[in-house]
Amino acid sequence: MSETIPITIDGVEVQAKPGQTILEAADAAGIYIPRLCYQKDLVPFGACRVCTVLVNGRPQPACTQPVAPEMVIDNSSEKVQTYRRNIIEMLFVEGNHFCMFCEKSGNCELQALAYRFGITAPKYPFLFPKREVDASHPDIFVDHNRCILCARCVRASRDVDGKNVFGFVGRGPHKKVAVNADANLGGTDAAATDKALDICPVGALMRKRVGYAVPVGQRDYDTKPIGSDIETSKAK
């Protein structure tokens, strides 16, 4: 049995490993596929669909789709980029993302993707939903205005921290992150040291009293675009 599976991404032949997803195979080959809900070491979730690629002409989420022989993957056509741009724009308008006031600015993956895709103003109308901030915990807070429902905190709390602090409640526009306590975050055993606190891609789940520790201009995406670490590995 062959030890690799040949696939083609944007005309480049890639030797993927059995069991890899398209996104993992692309990462290993130095080809960046944009993503938000995906996080290395967490179970893939397929929630955000920013990693949508065309597999033999059909849209598929690269983070959950396993590789198969002879796959021809389109990761860069205008059609694919338009799918992704639209999803990112929808994420901006369905929440309340005021980047200029958010301490995650410069470290935020949603903002960084908007820069990468050249989005200056979404074409969709802003919904301005009414959402709360849960600051009841002494060391951490959840700002539901900024949450993009990626479930990274849900998966990290369940699988890494072993606490199951976070989960989803509600459906459609009413879906939100909830906690496993009757009242609020302050009633849970969540701690500032939890992995769940490290992996929120936006400024929704944050530690208190550490904001602005890294000055603007020195943050992750202030000097290099999101995904450039993967693309740089291809050049080596």
Ligand code: SF4
């Ligand atoms: S709080 Fe952060 S990590 Fe959790 S679902 Fe919302 S955006 Fe994702």
